[in-house]
Amino acid sequence: MSYDDIRERARLGRYPIRGGGARRKIPTFDDLTFLTASASRYPLEGYREHCATRTVLGAKNARDPVVLEIPITIAGMSFGALSAQAKEALGRAASEVGTSTTTGDGGMTPEERMSSKTLVYQCLPSRYGFNPDDLRAADAIEIVLGQGAKPGGGGMLMGQKLGPRVAAMRTLPEGIDQRSACRHPDWTGPDDLLIKIEELREATGWRVPVFVKIGATRVYHDVRLAAVAGADVVVVDGMQGGTGATQDVFIEHTGIPTLAAVRQAADALADFPEVKLIVSGGIRSGADVAKALALGADAVSIGVAALVALGCNDTVHDFGPASYDDLGTTPGDCTACHTGGCPVGIATQSPGLAARLDPVRGAQRVANYLRALTMETTMLARACGKADVHHLEPEDLVALTVEAAAMARVPLAGTEWIPGR
Amino acid sequence: MCGITAIQVRDAALRPKLGELITAMLGQVADRGPDSAGIMIYPEKRVLKGVGHPTTLATEWRLHEISGTQAIAHTRMATESAITAAHCHPFVVGDALSLVHNGSFANHHTIRRELTAQGVEFDSDNDSEVAARFLAYRMAQGDDLEKAIRLLCERFDGFYTLAIQTPQAFAVVRDIIACKPAIIAETPGWVAMASEYRALAVLPGIESARVYEPEPEEVYLWTLT
Numbered sequence: 001m002s003y004d005d006i007r008e009r010a011r012l013g014r015y016p017i018r019g020g021g022a023r024r025k026i027p028t029f030d031d032l033t034f035l036t037a038s039a040s041r042y043p044l045e046g047y048r049e050h051c052a053t054r055t056v057l058g059a060k061n062a063r064d065p066v067v068l069e070i071p072i073t074i075a076g077m078s079f080g081a082l083s084a085q086a087k088e089a090l091g092r093a094a095s096e097v098g099t100s101t102t103t104g105d106g107g108m109t110p111e112e113r114m115s116s117k118t119l120v121y122q123c124l125p126s127r128y129g130f131n132p133d134d135l136r137a138a139d140a141i142e143i144v145l146g147q148g149a150k151p152g153g154g155g156m157l158m159g160q161k162l163g164p165r166v167a168a169m170r171t172l173p174e175g176i177d178q179r180s181a182c183r184h185p186d187w188t189g190p191d192d193l194l195i196k197i198e199e200l201r202e203a204t205g206w207r208v209p210v211f212v213k214i215g216a217t218r219v220y221h222d223v224r225l226a227a228v229a230g231a232d233v234v235v236v237d238g239m240q241g242g243t244g245a246t247q248d249v250f251i252e253h254t255g256i257p258t259l260a261a262v263r264q265a266a267d268a269l270a271d272f273p274e275v276k277l278i279v280s281g282g283i284r285s286g287a288d289v290a291k292a293l294a295l296g297a298d299a300v301s302i303g304v305a306a307l308v309a310l311g312c313n314d315t316v317h318d319f320g321p322a323s324y325d326d327l328g329t330t331p332g333d334c335t336a337c338h339t340g341g342c343p344v345g346i347a348t349q350s351p352g353l354a355a356r357l358d359p360v361r362g363a364q365r366v367a368n369y370l371r372a373l374t375m376e377t378t379m380l381a382r383a384c385g386k387a388d389v390h391h392l393e394p395e396d397l398v399a400l401t402v403e404a405a406a407m408a409r410v411p412l413a414g415t416e417w418i419p420g421r
Numbered sequence: 422m423c424g425i426t427a428i429q430v431r432d433a434a435l436r437p438k439l440g441e442l443i444t445a446m447l448g449q450v451a452d453r454g455p456d457s458a459g460i461m462i463y464p465e466k467r468v469l470k471g472v473g474h475p476t477t478l479a480t481e482w483r484l485h486e487i488s489g490t491q492a493i494a495h496t497r498m499a500t501e502s503a504i505t506a507a508h509c510h511p512f513v514v515g516d517a518l519s520l521v522h523n524g525s526f527a528n529h530h531t532i533r534r535e536l537t538a539q540g541v542e543f544d545s546d547n548d549s550e551v552a553a554r555f556l557a558y559r560m561a562q563g564d565d566l567e568k569a570i571r572l573l574c575e576r577f578d579g580f581y582t583l584a585i586q587t588p589q590a591f592a593v594v595r596d597i598i599a600c601k602p603a604i605i606a607e608t609p610g611w612v613a614m615a616s617e618y619r620a621l622a623v624l625p626g627i628e629s630a631r632v633y634e635p636e637p638e639e640v641y642l643w644t645l646t
Contacts, residue, residue: 037527039500040500040501040525041500041501041525041527041579042524042525042527042579042580042600044598049598270534270538271538273535273538384527385525385527385528385578385579385580386527386528386578387578387597388578391527391528391531391578392528393528393530393531394530395530
């Protein structure tokens with residue numbers, strides 16, 4: 001902690017709050033590299049030879065499994081944390097490229113239901129806005145036990161963002177700071193999670209898959225227990241995972257890196273081949289996607305990256321009076337999601353700021369980004385000789401640092417050595 | 422990185438000469454795999470494997486003296502696993518199913534883990550053994566040889582020309598891109614395949630044989646009557 005951090009706490013008498021994910025240096029997928037094909041194996045042609053990306057989630061128990069054209073989904077982000085325009089743009093983009101988007105704390109808006117072909121409905125500890133009608137309108141349900149930015153902590157929405165519509169959806173007074181529960185009110189532990197999953201299946205007539213999302217901490221045990229409790233899909237969010245607002249101490253000092261989490265999660269699901277794994281937290285490029293898949297994920301989720309594609313932190317803008325400076329933040333280094341003063345209209349409930357985001361234009365950028373990630377992923381898979389991105393395997397990777405080798409359990413580049421083996 | 426060749430003899434008069442025929446064929450694919458070689462003979466179910474030049478090994482084994490209905494042979498230039506007799510093809514698994522592979526699989530580690538989880542045991546770390554075990558596993562689950570080969574094509578990435586024999590059948594399949602060479606020749610007396618035509622040119626009656634290149638992902642299957 002720097003002296004400035006101490007001074008900030010001395011001034012405030014409380015902890016600093018911000019948006020985004022962990023920003024300190026930790027091992028990431030960048031510390032791995034692919035062993036693509038040459039003589040001992042053969043690569044596939046980039047443009048002529050097919051590489052499948054279709055991803056099916058929840059075929060075990062659901063009558064209507066989630067079928068995605070690409071292995072990249074949009075993570076849960078609430079209407080409240082995001083503007084209605086941002087939610088609509090994400091839904092439009094996901095639908096255009098054939099993937100899913102996810103609600104968040106505070107429930108489902110008609111706009112996001114209409115714009116999203118495949119919508120995952122979150123069941124969070126707060127139950128704000130959660131109701132059986134929206135539950136039945138969803139294509140999948142995601143029971144959220146935690147998220148990578150704040151595993152063990154509850155949601156947070158500052159009063160500036162509790163405008164009339166958000167407050168009404170959450171049955172809260174306008175303008176108060178909302179601090180959501182960190183634990184579900186009606187169950188704790190895997191034995192009762194099993195009952196909760198059955199309850200949600202019954203409420204939806206066993207039609208849709210049930211996901212369980214955890215923040216990456218004791219990953220092996222948590223993922224195994226989610227599978228034992230009957231989850232169709234387990235979502236593991238690593239410590240780089242972002243948030244709209246939480247205590248800085250949570251963001252930087254809880255959970256484990258996504259790189260370490262994915263391997264533990266895959267190990268935990270070795271005995272549950274029908275349970276699928278989604279990994280999130282710091283996924284930015286097709287290389288990240290391909291590496292996550294190689295280490296055992298069936299799909300990844302993106303949150304912050306989708307928002308950046310949408311225009312978050314854009315340096316080029318023509319906003320008129322209330323620009324970054326006036327809102328007290330800097331483009332390129334803005335984590336002011338919690339203040340509601342989002343200069344680009346994404347993380348705000350101010351009608352004036354939200355109007356800065358054109359959902360159609362924004363959707364185009366996000367769809368382009370998703371297409372580019374998919375192309376990068378298939379490019380690497382083909383170079384490894386795979387006709388399906390899901391055929392990537394840990395043996396296709398080596399690590400550039402000892403730490404990454406130990407966490408991902410792949411050999412240090414140029415050696416056969418996996419630390420601890 | 423290998424040479425493969427196999428024959429099914431239909432004409433009973435030719436069966437005493439099986440050893441001579443396969444010895445000549447093996448000699449023509451030796452350059453493709455000078456590290457080691459292996460062969461399986463039917464109906465005797467005799468497996469011979471060794472490290473060294475294939476022609477030398479054939480002499481040591483007195484291969485030319487053998488008679489029988491079918492033979493399947495492989496000469497190996499190792500890619501990612503060790504040069505030992507245990508790594509030699511054919512991989513003989515299940516109910517005397519033998520498989521030889523020219524090429525290299527790209528996702529065999531995952532399939533090996535899946536089969537291991539189902540209780541399948543392996544003798545080597547060779548990628549080709551995974552294909553043999555996969556076929557035997559599918560056949561133990563009730564699939565016939567043709568269905569099992571089709572499932573293999575769906576599940577395996579990489580490049581392959583495979584020849585497979587069971588006591589009653591002989592099959593050939595290539596991957597969807599058909600990068601690795603393969604040629605088939607058929608006469609009323611025999612059907613044979615090899616990585617290169619030169620290995621078929623040594624067979625009696627080749628002048629009048631139907632000679633063709635197998636199509637990608639098409640399963641060629643001949644049954645002994």
